[in-house]
Amino acid sequence: MELDYPQLTDEQFKKFSKMLFELSGIKLRDHKKYLLIHRLSKYVGPAKQFHSFEEYYQALQADESGKMVSDFLNVLTTNFTFFFREPVHFEFLRDYLEKARDSQEYIRIWSAACSSGEEPYSMAITLKQALTNPADYDAKILATDISRKMIHLAEAGVYHYTKVRGHLEDKLLKDYFNFDKETNDFSVAQPIRDLVSFRYMNLLESFPFNKLFDVVFLRNVLIYFENKEKEYIINKIANYIKPGGYLILGLSESLVGLQHRFKINRNSIYQKL
Numbered sequence: 001m002e003l004d005y006p007q008l009t010d011e012q013f014k015k016f017s018k019m020l021f022e023l024s025g026i027k028l029r030d031h032k033k034y035l036l037i038h039r040l041s042k043y044v045g046p047a048k049q050f051h052s053f054e055e056y057y058q059a060l061q062a063d064e065s066g067k068m069v070s071d072f073l074n075v076l077t078t079n080f081t082f083f084f085r086e087p088v089h090f091e092f093l094r095d096y097l098e099k100a101r102d103s104q105e106y107i108r109i110w111s112a113a114c115s116s117g118e119e120p121y122s123m124a125i126t127l128k129q130a131l132t133n134p135a136d137y138d139a140k141i142l143a144t145d146i147s148r149k150m151i152h153l154a155e156a157g158v159y160h161y162t163k164v165r166g167h168l169e170d171k172l173l174k175d176y177f178n179f180d181k182e183t184n185d186f187s188v189a190q191p192i193r194d195l196v197s198f199r200y201m202n203l204l205e206s207f208p209f210n211k212l213f214d215v216v217f218l219r220n221v222l223i224y225f226e227n228k229e230k231e232y233i234i235n236k237i238a239n240y241i242k243p244g245g246y247l248i249l250g251l252s253e254s255l256v257g258l259q260h261r262f263k264i265n266r267n268s269i270y271q272k273l
């Protein structure tokens with residue numbers, strides 16, 4: 001494997017890991033060295049823009065435009081997602097909305113690591129199904145991610161049929177998407193788009209919110225962080241959840257071992273105390 005890729009010394013690996021940590025809070029463990037080499041080989045190699053990792057590192061340090069740093073983050077974050085991933089959470093959201101719609105002054109849902117948009121658009125479809133006319137309840141969705149590339153893709157809201165196949169029933173595709181026969185792409189219909197606002201946001205930075213959220217999906221992202229950062233993020237998020245509101249993690253994730261202000265419901269669903 002090493003023969004195919006430029007050399008990365010342990011010292012250089014530490015420098016890149018430190019930079020990634022300072023930018024995003026993501027910690028790369030030692031066994032991730034080959035992942036880093038593999039992903040950064042997009043920029044570093046004999047026929048690439050940079051011939052050595054050192055040269056690339058220096059250029060990143062000197063980058064004033066922010067473009068290289070943004071590309072660096074984009075290649076190192078894992079953006080795997082799909083529509084209605086872990087359906088039990090969308091069933092929970094629907095039940096919550098049906099109960100909350102008449103008791104809440106407004107409804108805010110947050111997809112806190114939205115990747116390419118499948119999660120917030122699945123929320124928006126759920127909102128539309130549960131409330132029929134979400135505007136009547138001042139119901140909106142915020143979707144954020146640290147990857148600007150993902151935010152652009154999410155905003156575009158266009159998905160090749162191979163991305164939706166198996167995840168969305170025909171009825172949902174018919175009701176909430178437009179199909180382009182030339183490209184085989186499904187694009188999210190305007191009434192669904194209108195429910196979602198996308199924004200770049202690093203979970204480790206301060207949150208500029210002036211309204212509290214009913215439900216926050218923080219799924220399949222805590223995995224990147226050490227306990228200290230996990231605790232910092234979930235406690236900061238707790239400050240922005242309505243009393244009795246919910247934080248939802250990925251099904252394989254939990255708050256075990258962390259100090260927090262939630263009580264576990266079920267299926268990685270936590271209720272603010």
Ligand SMILES: C[S@@+](CC[C@H](N)C(=O)[O-])C[C@H]1O[C@@H](n2cnc3c(N)ncnc32)[C@H](O)[C@@H]1O
Pocket residue numbers: 024025026077078079080081082085112113114115116119144145146147150201202203204218219220221224250
């Ligand atoms: C695996 S995806 C999860 C997508 C979706 N929540 C799901 O469960 O299908 C993880 C996302 O977390 C984002 N991410 C990683 N570190 C982040 C940070 N510090 N702040 C905000 N988003 C971050 C990545 O860019 C990526 O899009």
